[in-house]
Structures are given as structure tokens and as C-alpha cells.
Amino acid sequence: MNDQQTNGSPPGVPGRRKTRADERIESLDASPAALAGDLQELKDRIALVEQEAAENKAGWQRTAADFQNFRRRTEQQREETLGLANESLLRKVLVVADDFDRAMAQMPPDLVKLGWVEGIWAIDRKLRQLLESEGLTPIEAEGRPFDPREHEAIAHEETTDVPDGVVLSELQRGYRIRDRVLRPAMVTVAKNESIPPIKNDTGREAAGG
Numbered sequence: 001m002n003d004q005q006t007n008g009s010p011p012g013v014p015g016r017r018k019t020r021a022d023e024r025i026e027s028l029d030a031s032p033a034a035l036a037g038d039l040q041e042l043k044d045r046i047a048l049v050e051q052e053a054a055e056n057k058a059g060w061q062r063t064a065a066d067f068q069n070f071r072r073r074t075e076q077q078r079e080e081t082l083g084l085a086n087e088s089l090l091r092k093v094l095v096v097a098d099d100f101d102r103a104m105a106q107m108p109p110d111l112v113k114l115g116w117v118e119g120i121w122a123i124d125r126k127l128r129q130l131l132e133s134e135g136l137t138p139i140e141a142e143g144r145p146f147d148p149r150e151h152e153a154i155a156h157e158e159t160t161d162v163p164d165g166v167v168l169s170e171l172q173r174g175y176r177i178r179d180r181v182l183r184p185a186m187v188t189v190a191k192n193e194s195i196p197p198i199k200n201d202t203g204r205e206a207a208g209g
Contacts, residue, residue, distance in 0.1 A: 150174060154188060156190075171187060
């Protein structure tokens with residue numbers, strides 16, 4: 001009878017057996033000092049988590065930036081490779097254009113107005129349009145001061161007709177591709193010690209090499 005009363009007694013009644021929940025409650029330290037310690041520990045954990053999150057974010061941003069740089073370098077290398085291949089092809093096409101130039105320059109006057117000659121002129125015009133569409137423009141040479149950036153002196157010729165360093169004739173046409181020289185013009189340059197050389201576009205005296 002006493003055991004039943006003890007086991008069935010409500011909480012707080014003397015003689016009641018403690019449950020595990022009661023033991024856990026009693027083990028809790030609810031003092032201000034303990035609560036302050038728990039709060040500080042929680043704050044420390046939050047700060048650690050925030051630090052780890054910030055480091056992870058910074059790492060992700062670095063990875064994203066590295067990937068963007070890699071993709072940009074890859075695209076640049078691809079464009080450079082395609083550009084070099086395109087320039088190589090254009091150089092080969094210019095050999096054909098040179099042949100047209102020589103053929104037209106040596107055309108006898110009595111053949112100029114023949115129908116098949118007109119057809120050749122039409123092909124030449126299409127070829128020039130193709131080169132222009134690829135960004136190629138001819139370099140001006142004859143009558144201009146020699147410029148080593150755009151001209152290649154093949155020969156010098158004594159003359160008193162023009163100042164020293166002026167291009168007398170063009171042996172092979174030169175070309176720019178956009179803002180760069182793809183192939184310099186091969187030229188003959190005047191040699192005249194009696195007339196001072198004129199200045200080229202750079203402000204320097206023209207010189208034939």
C-alpha cells in the first residue's frame with residue numbers, strides 16, 4: 001500500500017520517485033553566471049559560423065573570378081589563333097593579287113578592250129572587294145617619303161627630280177590589315193644629295209635604309 005502511494009504520488013509530493021526528466025531539470029544551472037556563459041558560447045559559435053561563411057563566400061568569389069579570367073584568356077587565344085590563320089590565308093591570296101597586278105600592267109594596249117580582258121578586270125575587282133571586306137587596305141607608297149614601318153627599300157635610284165628619300169616606284173603593293181601592316185610595300189627610293197630629305201608622317205626624315 002505504501003509502495004503504491006509512493007509510485008502514484010503527484011510531482012512535488014514527498015516520497016515520489018524521480019524521473020529522468022526530473023534529473024535533467026535539476027542538473028540545469030539557471031544561475032545568471034551560467035546563463036551568461038551559455039550566451040557567450042552561443043555568440044562565439046555564431047561568430048565562427050559567420051567567419052566560415054565569409055571565407056566560403058570569398059573562396060567562391062575567387063573561383064568565379066579565376067574562371068572568368070580563364071574563359072577570357074581562352075577566348076583571346078582562340079581569336080589570336082584564328083587571326084593568325086586568317087592572316088596566313090590572306091598572304092596566300094595576296095600572291096594571286098600580285099599576279100593580277102603584273103598581268104594588268106603588262107597588258108598590250110590593243111587587247112585592253114577585248115571581252116575576255118574585261119572579264120579578267122571583273123575578277124580582279126571582286127578580288128579587291130574580298131580583300132577589303134577582310135580589313136585589308138593598300139599602303140600608299142609612290143611619291144611619299146620612305147617610311148620603314150610601311151615600305152621596304154629594294155633599290156635606290158640617283159635622281160634630281162625629287163628630294164632624297166622619296167619613293168620613286170612601287171615594285172610590290174603593300175597592305176595593312178586594319179591598323180597593322182600585314183605586308184610592307186617593296187619600293188625604289190630616290191637618292192638625291194642636292195635636295196634635303198622631306199619628313200614622313202612621324203616627323204622624322206625619310207630614309208631609304
